[in-house]
Amino acid sequence: MFKSKQSFFSRRPSLVAIYLGGLVAFLLVSVASTSSQVVASTSSQPMSIANAEYPGGQGTVTQVGGRAFSLPALGITDEQHKAFTVGNSIFRTNWVQAPASVTTLQGLGPLFNTRSCGSCHQQDGRGSPPRSERDEFVGLLLRISVPDAKDPLRMIDVPGYGDQIQSQSILGVPAEGTPRVSYKEITGKFSDGETFTLLSPTYTIENLAYGDLPKNLRISPRLAQQLVGLGLLDTIPEAALLANADPEDRDSNGISGRPNWLGPNGTAPLGRFGWKANKPSVLEQDAAALLGDMGITTPLHKNQECREGQVACQKAFSLKDTEMSMQDLLRLTAYMKLLGVPKRRGFLDPEVLQGEKVFHQIQCNQCHTPSFKTGVDPEFSVLSNQWIFPYTDLLLHDMGQGLADDRPDHQASGREWRTAPLWGIGLVHDVSRHDRLLHDGRARGVKEAILWHDGEAKSAKEEFIKLPKKDREALIKFVNSL
Numbered sequence: 001m002f003k004s005k006q007s008f009f010s011r012r013p014s015l016v017a018i019y020l021g022g023l024v025a026f027l028l029v030s031v032a033s034t035s036s037q038v039v040a041s042t043s044s045q046p047m048s049i050a051n052a053e054y055p056g057g058q059g060t061v062t063q064v065g066g067r068a069f070s071l072p073a074l075g076i077t078d079e080q081h082k083a084f085t086v087g088n089s090i091f092r093t094n095w096v097q098a099p100a101s102v103t104t105l106q107g108l109g110p111l112f113n114t115r116s117c118g119s120c121h122q123q124d125g126r127g128s129p130p131r132s133e134r135d136e137f138v139g140l141l142l143r144i145s146v147p148d149a150k151d152p153l154r155m156i157d158v159p160g161y162g163d164q165i166q167s168q169s170i171l172g173v174p175a176e177g178t179p180r181v182s183y184k185e186i187t188g189k190f191s192d193g194e195t196f197t198l199l200s201p202t203y204t205i206e207n208l209a210y211g212d213l214p215k216n217l218r219i220s221p222r223l224a225q226q227l228v229g230l231g232l233l234d235t236i237p238e239a240a241l242l243a244n245a246d247p248e249d250r251d252s253n254g255i256s257g258r259p260n261w262l263g264p265n266g267t268a269p270l271g272r273f274g275w276k277a278n279k280p281s282v283l284e285q286d287a288a289a290l291l292g293d294m295g296i297t298t299p300l301h302k303n304q305e306c307r308e309g310q311v312a313c314q315k316a317f318s319l320k321d322t323e324m325s326m327q328d329l330l331r332l333t334a335y336m337k338l339l340g341v342p343k344r345r346g347f348l349d350p351e352v353l354q355g356e357k358v359f360h361q362i363q364c365n366q367c368h369t370p371s372f373k374t375g376v377d378p379e380f381s382v383l384s385n386q387w388i389f390p391y392t393d394l395l396l397h398d399m400g401q402g403l404a405d406d407r408p409d410h411q412a413s414g415r416e417w418r419t420a421p422l423w424g425i426g427l428v429h430d431v432s433r434h435d436r437l438l439h440d441g442r443a444r445g446v447k448e449a450i451l452w453h454d455g456e457a458k459s460a461k462e463e464f465i466k467l468p469k470k471d472r473e474a475l476i477k478f479v480n481s482l
Contacts, residue, residue, distance in 0.1 A: 055423050055482065056229055056341025057374070057386025064342055068427045069124040069228050073340035075382045080338065087335025090328055092118040095294055097170040098317050107323030109295040110173040110306065110316040111166035113141050117332075120224040120293070124339055125431035127224030129201075129441035133182050137167060140441060141293065142179045142203060143220040144213075145407055155218065155408055160210035160309045164292050173312045174209035181221075183442075188451070191466045198451060199442050200402075210309050218414070220405035221440035222275055226431070228424045229390060230273070230282050231337030231383045235374040236394070238270050244369055244393045255366045255456045257395030260411045260418070272394045275439045276409040277418040283333045290324060297322040298329050338380065341388070341423050346481050355478025358471050362463035367419045367456070369393040391422035391482060400454025403438070415455060426480030446476045 054060035059073030095108040120139040127139020145155035169175040249256040260271035271277035279285040287300035306313035368391040377383040396416040406414035443449035
């Protein structure tokens with residue numbers, strides 16, 4: 001295992017002074033004592049000023065602003081930094097159609113959604129939904145499927161199209177279709193009379209190249225997520241995640257987080273990445289995205305996904321070996337695992353502390369679990385044995401029919417989604433230049449995201465609607481401080 005050359009405190013010589021000075025200020029805030037007792041709800045480890053500001057443990061990145069999601073975790077070795085730099089280059093460089101004069105990064109397509117990882121995750125941030133009905137999708141894609149005639153609860157690929165609409169293609173190969181989205185406004189009121197408006201999306205697919213789509217088609221939009229802290233989430237022990245699962249709701253609190261088991265008949269491995277927790281590791285998430293989004297084969301997925309009837313796709317030039325080597329896939333994965341979590345901002349602000357108190361009072365923490373201690377990563381010591389504050393349980397929760405895609409995925413039902421981590425959410429606008437949240441970007445900021453919650457989160461949403469405006473704003477400010 002690689003060892004960090006300096007301890008957490010020796011790398012930040014001013015942290016002890018910050019801790020002592022901040023502790024005095026913290027005790028002077030009237031709500032601080034209540035707030036600090038409830039934050040680390042998954043363990044006996046007490047909340048402190050130090051780990052409040054550094055949610056990614058010793059590797060927390062201290063820079064904020066437009067590059068906040070793009071920096072390596074503090075404390076990595078020189079060798080790891082080299083791997084990070086090479087992986088960063090692979091992440092940002094556009095792939096080209098083969099055969100090409102450049103022998104690396106050739107093999108794009110034949111069908112694809114984007115030419116590089118960085119074009120969807122700009123600055124390693126969140127993708128943006130189209131700003132108008134005729135805009136192209138960048139960072140948003142459509143998963144598709146149809147129910148199995150023999151088992152309606154099981155989804156199968158769509159004949160002629162597979163499980164994802166790929167809107168771009170190399171020369172000589174027709175793209176599958178052009179996705180579109182339109183919005184309908186939904187209005188509502190808070191208990192104090194203030195009104196709000198939500199956007200309800202409808203998705204269609206135009207310019208179909210391989211036949212009509214079936215009437216029972218299921219469409220699931222997926223927005224590219226920010227990438228910070230993936231290595232830390234990958235390192236949380238499975239037992240720690242399962243300790244929060246309550247599929248039978250035995251405590252009768254209306255919340256029944258479920259693991260998404262990805263093996264045959266609901267067996268291991270445990271899913272933890274993707275909007276429905278349908279990938280078990282950063283490595284496998286990367287390999288699946290390379291194939292599905294860019295048509296790049298790897299040792300984990302050696303064959304292109306040209307479907308029956310896609311003749312030009314099947315005849316397109318194909319390299320003898322996989323288009324990305326295992327070495328480069330591991331470098332890309334190292335880059336994504338080592339992206340550091342940015343530090344919190346304004347965590348001692350009295351309004352933020354009040355918002356934290358409200359967060360727990362209305363039980364947002366029942367799904368957005370504040371803290372975990374990571375296990376041991378055999379390669380990266382900076383990810384090992386860290387107290388982290390991701391505000392997620394990585395479990396599946398029924399979010400109600402309003403957010404449902406009616407498209408089961410392994411153990412996930414059509415109404416279930418993985419709890420999204422909240423760390424870094426307040427920096428999305430700085431990095432990605434927008435504030436669109438949820439799995440399809442329909443929510444314009446934290447307030448609308450909360451108002452779309454239903455199902456297991458219905459009680460929390462209703463309590464949010466009842467809150468005085470001062471407490472609503474404090475809660476939103478707290479979430480944006482994470």
